[in-house]
Amino acid sequence: MHPENQAPTSSPQEVLRAFREFARTTLLGHDAEFDSGAEPPLELYQPLHKMGLLNWWLPTEYGGAGLGLADSVDIVSELAYADAGSAFTLLISILSSSMVSLYGSPELKEEFLTAMTRDGGYSAALGSEREAGSELINLTTTLTRRGDNVVLNGEKMFSTNSGFADYLVVFAKSAGEREKAASYHAVLVPRGTPGAQVVKRWDMIGLRSAGTYQVSFADCVVPRGNVLNGPGLKIIEVGLNSSRILIGAIALGVARRIRDVCLDYAITKPLAGHTLIENAVFASKLGQMEMQIEVMRNQCLTAAREYDDVMAMADPPAEFLRRGALRSALTTKMFCGQTGWQIATVGSEMFGGLGYTTDLPISKYLRDIRAVTIVEAGDDVLRELVFRRFVLPPNRRI
Numbered sequence: 001m002h003p004e005n006q007a008p009t010s011s012p013q014e015v016l017r018a019f020r021e022f023a024r025t026t027l028l029g030h031d032a033e034f035d036s037g038a039e040p041p042l043e044l045y046q047p048l049h050k051m052g053l054l055n056w057w058l059p060t061e062y063g064g065a066g067l068g069l070a071d072s073v074d075i076v077s078e079l080a081y082a083d084a085g086s087a088f089t090l091l092i093s094i095l096s097s098s099m100v101s102l103y104g105s106p107e108l109k110e111e112f113l114t115a116m117t118r119d120g121g122y123s124a125a126l127g128s129e130r131e132a133g134s135e136l137i138n139l140t141t142t143l144t145r146r147g148d149n150v151v152l153n154g155e156k157m158f159s160t161n162s163g164f165a166d167y168l169v170v171f172a173k174s175a176g177e178r179e180k181a182a183s184y185h186a187v188l189v190p191r192g193t194p195g196a197q198v199v200k201r202w203d204m205i206g207l208r209s210a211g212t213y214q215v216s217f218a219d220c221v222v223p224r225g226n227v228l229n230g231p232g233l234k235i236i237e238v239g240l241n242s243s244r245i246l247i248g249a250i251a252l253g254v255a256r257r258i259r260d261v262c263l264d265y266a267i268t269k270p271l272a273g274h275t276l277i278e279n280a281v282f283a284s285k286l287g288q289m290e291m292q293i294e295v296m297r298n299q300c301l302t303a304a305r306e307y308d309d310v311m312a313m314a315d316p317p318a319e320f321l322r323r324g325a326l327r328s329a330l331t332t333k334m335f336c337g338q339t340g341w342q343i344a345t346v347g348s349e350m351f352g353g354l355g356y357t358t359d360l361p362i363s364k365y366l367r368d369i370r371a372v373t374i375v376e377a378g379d380d381v382l383r384e385l386v387f388r389r390f391v392l393p394p395n396r397r398i
């Protein structure tokens with residue numbers, strides 16, 4: 001915890017309680033404002049910084065709270081229960097900062113991770129391009145070496161948090177490398193570097209309190225030391241392990257919220273001389289939802305524990321490079337995204353015609369949860385990856 005911040009709590013249970021309290025008192029009940037498409041409400045998240053809990057996963061050696069991924073599952077679920085867009089804004093820096101933490105030079109880590117905990121900043125990852133979203137091997141942003149610097153040129157289609165992030169981790173390709181894997185790089189670009197420019201903020205249909213931006217790079221020069229150590233495509237696979245698991249936890253939180261609004265509605269909805277809550281079909285639907293929610297949470301926790309186990313090994317950067325994408329992280333995002341979508345469908349039907357209007361928040365939850373199977377590679381691509389890496393006989397795996 002950075003010394004300037006209040007040390008709120010020590011145990012993960014107390015931290016979770018602090019997040020739950022924050023989510024319920026600051027975020028919950030403001031669906032319409034969060035859904036308005038206004039600028040990301042960063043000032044609302046300041047209390048987390050004051051408690052030393054913004055970017056709660058950052059290592060203690062850089063002033064962070066150092067929480068593990070298993071502790072993060074319920075934190076994200078609580079945040080997403082109140083507002084999925086806020087949960088997305090708050091967790092997505094884990095993708096870029098964990099890549100810096102694992103593969104950045106000691107100087108980069110000291111400068112940028114310490115600043116994040118001291119100042120309460122955000123970071124962003126920029127992989128996707130018009131022709132390279134799920135399949136980053138197609139990216140066209142170029143990296144050119146110039147003396148002690150590297151120069152970036154290209155256009156990044158989608159990047160969450162980059163409109164206000166303190167640093168960007170940009171994926172680019174250099175020409176002339178003999179080995180293909182060595183031609184992809186992850187480069188840290190500090191905020192305000194000339195040549196890096198936000199083109200626009202996308203008007204998304206869900207997660208509308210988050211900010212996702214298109215960013216261009218025109219002769220953007222950064223020191224060579226800002227290039228992370230290791231093959232870029234592997235580095236992003238590793239980084240995506242943590243964010244994919246926590247994006248699964250967004251679906252978990254939204255699904256819990258849908259269950260609860262359905263329950264509230266059923267208590268008052270008149271039906272054939274009774275109320276909906278007394279109806280056996282309703283009971284069956286909510287029983288099914290509870291089963292799905294329980295399994296989503298268990299899957300998130302299993303994957304998060306596997307991640308934490310690797311982080312506890314002697315050399316996590318090397319072990320992660322060896323493993324790449326964890327099967328459990330891939331299946332968590334897919335399973336939670338698909339199951340969350342099923343829950344949202346049942347939930348939206350529950351409210352009849354009103355469920356199809358914007359008068360009720362269920363439409364927001366449906367749009368929010370839609371993102372889970374799209375961001376960080378769509379399900380078609382992940383299914384193929386799971387097949388190639390984990391289903392094919394070992395001698396045929398790619």
Ligand SMILES: Cc1cc2nc3c(=O)[nH]c(=O)nc-3n(C[C@H](O)[C@H](O)[C@H](O)COP(=O)(O)OP(=O)(O)OC[C@H]3O[C@@H](n4cnc5c(N)ncnc54)[C@H](O)[C@@H]3O)c2cc1C
Binds near residue numbers: 132212376380
């Ligand atoms: C809210 C939001 C936030 C985002 N934030 C970020 C961010 O911070 N950083 C970042 O880099 N990106 C970000 N993205 C981009 C996101 O990761 C990509 O949109 C996603 O990976 C899908 O890639 P794509 O858009 O290129 O679509 P594609 O992958 O091109 O998908 C389009 C269609 O092609 C199909 N398809 C593609 N490949 C295959 C295949 N191999 N086999 C079969 N079918 C295939 C898909 O199933 C789909 O039907 C964000 C996107 C959203 C919506």
